Amino acid sequence: MLKKLLIGGILVVGAIFIGIKMMPVGEKIDPLVYFDEFKNNGINLVYKDQRIDLEEPVLLEDAKIYVSYDFARNYVSDTIYYDKTEKILTITTLEELLRMTPDSKEGVLNGETISLEAPIIERGGKLYLPESLLEERFKVDVYVTLEDQLFVAVDLKEARETAKVKSKTELRTHPQYKSTYMDNLQRGEQVVIYKEEGEFLRVQSEKGFIGFIPKGAVKERTQQAGLTVEEEILPKPSNPLNEKVKLVWDQLGSKNPGNWGTSKYDHVTQANVISPTWFEFADEKGNLIDRGTVEYVQEAKKRGLQVWPLISHNFTEPALTRTILTSTKKRQHVIDQLIEKAEFYGVDGLNIDIENVQSDFSAEWIQFMRELSVQVKSKGFTLSVDIYMPSNWSNHYARVELAQVCDYFIVMAYDQHWSGSEVAGSVAELPWVEEGLQKNLEEVPKSKLVLGIPFFTRVWEETAEGLKSVPYGMAPAQNLVNNWGVEPVLDPNSGQRYAQVQKEGSLFKVWLEDESSIKQRIGLVNEYDLAGYAAWKLGLETPTIWNILAEIE
Template structure:
């Protein structure tokens, strides 16, 4: 290649520091600036101008010129080296000198025509090329970043969270010394306390929810606990206690503590005498208790997994559960199973992590060891109503024509004051005569005196003790075989105190071999406070009064339809052992009178014996038609503006009731009251009560 030389004209330009713009305005032609022998293709290593220059996009194809070399704003010498300095031709040196000229002025002079001629391209074309490369790189980077973000998003979307929810957050409590109490999977609005490392729960909570036999006696300010044969007394803030005989016992801890005016009982002491299970947990401190022994649905965890707060893999973790864990099943929801853990969390597990549901009945952990006096024959108890002692002498007449009466219950006792005073119509001669006949005597005690306040009476330890002493002492004095408690005025407010009276009386009766029986209404929600199940634990026999379906003041109807009687039996059997349950049937009915005056009807009734009701229909020539739906004959007639209705009790209706007693294998039958029956019913009763 020929050397480039700088002519005199170029030299003058360089020496005078002619500005780039002046250089561009100069009419010097390229052929004057450059030696005519230095062609573009020679300068660019013989590459053709067409290959070097692309006028449309300004791209340079010659590999000897890198982008960063071409675009250096100062166009320094070392950025335009093709070879060693010694190897430069004159024309190479001319170009180099030209570069120094432009760089000396501190400007990137855009001489497009010249640059095209020497194959350098315009600054604009170069910048476009760099810009496009940057854009290309940016787009590529953006795509890569987008892919990464998408992958991360997908991974995050389908990756279950391992983050846990705090137990304090779940149960909505703050950290402290109180102990959270859970009963049958529900958080209770009460808390326990720790005292000397032992858990104490409130007396009210224990009595209402766990074991009502821990009874707070307001009069003596002590806690009482009743067993089959004893009553234990616990003083507050003491570790000693006594039984009813005065014997003292002690523990290494206070059984009852008073804190800030509130009574607490040692929880684990209570658990020894109660039918519930429990476990302790932390964060927060809590005790989880269960006394629900009904059938429970469970699932088994088939692989290690977690219980989540909600159904979803992004929901926070409540608890980790291991394979083969048995856990309580609640319901299934869209691929998730709602469960309740032993630690008290209600949450969700994926359906594919658990087995099919199965049902188990939880086993009792405590069973009452309370014995009862149960006769080896069916009871046939007839109530004998008397209002004075003289009436006792007529008992022989009432018994004539009866069959297989095993027990008489004369109405001898009534509560007369809130102090526990009683009236008594008992006579020793009556009892002796009944014993001669082979009939036991269980005197009835009622609470019909309207002046009696049940709460005041039953909540008084002194009054309870007085009533019990009277009945036990009279039993010994007159020779009673049993006692029949007919307290029909118990209220929801007095119920817990009434039940304590029954417990205490049962201990005294059991210790003296006296049968204790109670009379109860047909079970219903409104009278559930009579608590037949608790009575069943202490009482020898429970009598269900299977009558008064319709009563004085109600609308007209049967006194004891067959459906009503059966409902009473089945309802009681849900709480009472059949060997203790006696069903009472009516020897009476009601004559209903419906009087209409000026379009308004007034209903009244009168209780009458069996034969009186039959005679009433016969006297008015009113037929009695059997009504299968009530299991009775029904008769009706009309006189002027008065309609009379009677649902009869007689042999056929009594037989239907006795069939139920036999079917349910009850302990026997009771009748209210002796003297209202037709003598023919006794053979019917005897037929089925055996």
């Protein structure tokens, strides 16, 4: 009997303990003070499942809601870009470019002046955008919920789950029954459900507070579809090739039509695009060096080639890149010149080869490409870009964003070992190339990815004083090896033929680019079904290479 009483007592005590643990208890707090993201009971903003951690993210003026530029760019879209020095706001889509200046009710859309419902404004040294602009352009609605202290931003494009509160319940700060709570939710109040965490739901209340309620506290859980917005799909190239890209770069050092009667151009008809090195930054104003001629384009088109002239940074004055790209007016000056020259010469596209972008102005780099894309495509030109192989130091080139705005993305799969390398090696080992392709394909569609291939190699000389190298074309490199009197052997690490010789206190090494290596590179284009190849540079190849290039599928 005593044993039964003891057991019964334990069960009763346990039940009481469990009941107490499950009771919704905890101190009530003020969420505008409690959460670190909110700023001292000031004006605050929530967006999706986040309390926005920004100073003054919202402004209420003349009964209109304005949101800070920092919120708009960092949370809504990085296609919203403000040049603080020149006081120009630019918003780009794949087909539109809108520019505005503070306090002006006029903007410029694709070159045409338009009226704005409300201007952008500067207050306290910060830029603010009218809520109506975000709703019109990005389908993001912003409204006030709590005595002008709490604002809620909603992405109307996104689907969301809602529910109704079954009976009065506490909205808690943590998914625990004993945690503090911030509000009492009443029966019938609607909540937005973000996710489930154990026995709780993370929700947003009608007041805009984000917290936790028990799963059993809601009813009528409903999935609501977002607004249907026509998805932005990059238009097809204005001058589609309707076949794989077979591009060769033609390096020109002066303004000349090209000597098309020389052996350099004997096999060029087996390509379909030629990219002459015509343009580069000339000065800090954004003026361009121009080596183009109408005669060059005429000769190329006689041979069935499209012409995509290349624009590069200035190799002797690399600082110009930062100066030009960080200015909205100078970026536009460059774009205006490119379009004017492209139309004058009658070319088919442009090839962008700006290689010295640093991480601190990578935002301006992608902004330049977005602005350029909208404008050159509206004129009917194809746009391609040349980018380094993926690496820790080149991640800021923004491959995903570039792939969205370009017709073709050319990965320069060479210079693995370059003039400044500390060890001798191939300019492009085959395993290195394949690994780089795989990484690129994680960010760039294969329909746009073009493999850059080298028509050159480097001959390395190792001495007691150090290491140096000289670039060689295919035939001169093979002739040099023949003169050495050695037979190249297959290097399993690079997948290429390799030769070395000891002469006069120096050790010479070379990894050959030849039919064998090019065949493997074209094999990768075919295996991964890439958009084509681009070769640097015309004139360094041997004639037999064109038979290998023709194997592209």
